[in-house]
Amino acid sequence: xxxxxxxxxxxxxxxxxxxxxxxxxxxxxxxxxxxxxxxxxxxxxxxxxxxxxxxxxxxxxxxxxxxxxxxxxxxxxxxxxxxxxxxxxxxxxxxxxxxxxxxxxxxxxxxxxxxxxxxxxxxxxxxxxxxxxxxxxxxxxxxxxxxxxxxxxxxxxxxxxxxxxxxxxxxxxxxxxxxxxxxxxxxxxxx
Amino acid sequence: xxxxxxxxxxxxxxxxxxxxxxxxxxxxxxxxxxxxxxxxxxxxxxxxxxxxxxxxxxxxxxxxxxxxxxxxxxxxxxxxxxxxxxxxxxxxxxxxxxxxxxxxxxxxxxxxxxxxxxxxxxxxxxxxxxxxxxxxxxxxxxxxxxxxxxxxxxxxxxxxxxxxxxxxxxxxxxxxxxxxxxxxxxxxxxxxxxxxxxxxxxxxxxxxxxxxxxxxxxxxxxxxxxxxxxxxxxxxxxxxxxxxxxxxxxxxxxxxxxxxxxxxxxxxxxxxxxxxxxxxxxx
Numbered sequence: 001x002x003x004x005x006x007x008x009x010x011x012x013x014x015x016x017x018x019x020x021x022x023x024x025x026x027x028x029x030x031x032x033x034x035x036x037x038x039x040x041x042x043x044x045x046x047x048x049x050x051x052x053x054x055x056x057x058x059x060x061x062x063x064x065x066x067x068x069x070x071x072x073x074x075x076x077x078x079x080x081x082x083x084x085x086x087x088x089x090x091x092x093x094x095x096x097x098x099x100x101x102x103x104x105x106x107x108x109x110x111x112x113x114x115x116x117x118x119x120x121x122x123x124x125x126x127x128x129x130x131x132x133x134x135x136x137x138x139x140x141x142x143x144x145x146x147x148x149x150x151x152x153x154x155x156x157x158x159x160x161x162x163x164x165x166x167x168x169x170x171x172x173x174x175x176x177x178x179x180x181x182x183x184x185x186x187x188x189x190x191x
Numbered sequence: 192x193x194x195x196x197x198x199x200x201x202x203x204x205x206x207x208x209x210x211x212x213x214x215x216x217x218x219x220x221x222x223x224x225x226x227x228x229x230x231x232x233x234x235x236x237x238x239x240x241x242x243x244x245x246x247x248x249x250x251x252x253x254x255x256x257x258x259x260x261x262x263x264x265x266x267x268x269x270x271x272x273x274x275x276x277x278x279x280x281x282x283x284x285x286x287x288x289x290x291x292x293x294x295x296x297x298x299x300x301x302x303x304x305x306x307x308x309x310x311x312x313x314x315x316x317x318x319x320x321x322x323x324x325x326x327x328x329x330x331x332x333x334x335x336x337x338x339x340x341x342x343x344x345x346x347x348x349x350x351x352x353x354x355x356x357x358x359x360x361x362x363x364x365x366x367x368x369x370x371x372x373x374x375x376x377x378x379x380x381x382x383x384x385x386x387x388x389x390x391x392x393x394x395x396x397x398x399x400x401x402x403x404x405x406x407x408x409x410x411x412x413x414x415x416x417x418x419x420x421x422x423x424x425x426x427x428x429x430x431x432x433x434x435x436x437x438x439x440x441x442x443x444x445x446x447x448x449x450x451x452x453x454x455x456x457x458x459x460x461x462x463x464x465x466x467x468x469x470x471x472x473x474x
Contacts (some may be wrong), residue, residue: 072381
């Protein structure tokens with residue numbers, strides 16, 4: 001049963017994005033067994049793949065677990081059927097992001113990834129201070145959590161003392177080409 | 192030896208101690224680095240999580256820039272960068288249409304090379320025999336837990352380096368330096384990687400387990416070859432200990448710190464004094 005609205009069924013998009021065949025998985029559970037964050041997942045990797053095999057991509061796209069994943073590649077490495085499980089989770093994240101089916105509990109992780117890419121789009125290279133400010137600001141606007149806003153603030157002087165804090169940040173010279181790469185990826189990025 | 196050099200954002204940001212270390216160390220071994228002109232970020236986890244096309248295009252632009260400079264080898268000291276460069280390169284090698292499409296996206300011709308090297312491979316290229324004879328101060332008191340983390344060895348289909356489950360290449364190098372690496376169980380477990388900001392608790396839990404495992408196996412320091420691993424295991428060490436209700440006092444060295452110290456360079460020259468945990472207590 002394919003229930004997700006959208007032009008192309010999510011499962012075939014996931015197969016093409018991750019270049020993997022979901023039907024190959026025979027549910028041995030090795031991906032979940034080796035996953036360092038499986039204990040915190042609502043739907044662990046083996047069951048995510050099973051949901052996709054059964055065509056229930058909605059449940060997979062809404063799972064908290066796709067944002068718990070730390071992309072350590074252990075599942076992909078140990079799969080006896082060469083299913084790129086970490087690649088499937090990447091594809092699920094991308095589709096959940098594009099379709100807006102994000103689990104509200106995991107919004108913070110998405111805000112971080114968005115702030116990171118926005119930073120690169122503008123500078124070509126990461127400006128860490130600006131990333132932290134943009135991410136913390138975006139989270140604060142949503143959660144109004146002062147402890148989160150000021151968490152890590154104590155690190156700033158410690159980093160400065162170690163000459164690890166760069167207020168200006170580096171930029172690529174040709175930022176025009178970076179902006180154009182981002183624009184083109186936004187147009188055809190899902191394919 | 193002259194190598195193309197792709198530092199990546201971390202080494203030009205808060206992990207500039209890693210760049211200081213490898214420049215000092217490789218300089219002493221007559222390895223010169225030709226930085227890729229106007230390199231851009233590889234996109235890291237954010238790109239491969241949210242936009243598959245961007246995750247190929249950003250590293251591809253850097254491969255193209257390296258090609259323009261005539262570099263056929265490219266040293267990427269950050270395993271995230273290095274995996275993304277390899278992934279993009281392989282995806283385009285397998286699909287000529289993709290290469291043309293990405294080439295148009297990044298406004299540059301993308302060569303089929305260059306070869307991407309991690310820090311361990313650079314030391315292997317220098318040669319363990321040469322390293323051994325260059326040692327001035329054997330690291331005989333060090334019992335490092337050699338920590339590979341994820342992306343130096345995974346996924347093996349992409350990075351094709353050492354053994355994905357039981358790598359030994361770092362142990363071989365530190366042994367050549369006179370150190371006694373410990374056998375331990377967390378050498379390829381994940382430290383939480385780029386989740387330091389977004390999911391701090393994940394990092395504390397995973398990094399805490401790694402540090403505890405190193406201590407349990409008798410290590411008196413860690414050796415790493417990744418800027419993110421260093422942040423999570425060094426900068427976050429105090430927090431990880433508090434999270435687990437314990438204490439750690441485990442200096443975390445970049446592999447280039449250990450090679451450099453064995454070659455007789457001072458900790459200050461390598462930037463070791465800028466770490467959070469230094470030998471003999473928190474810095």
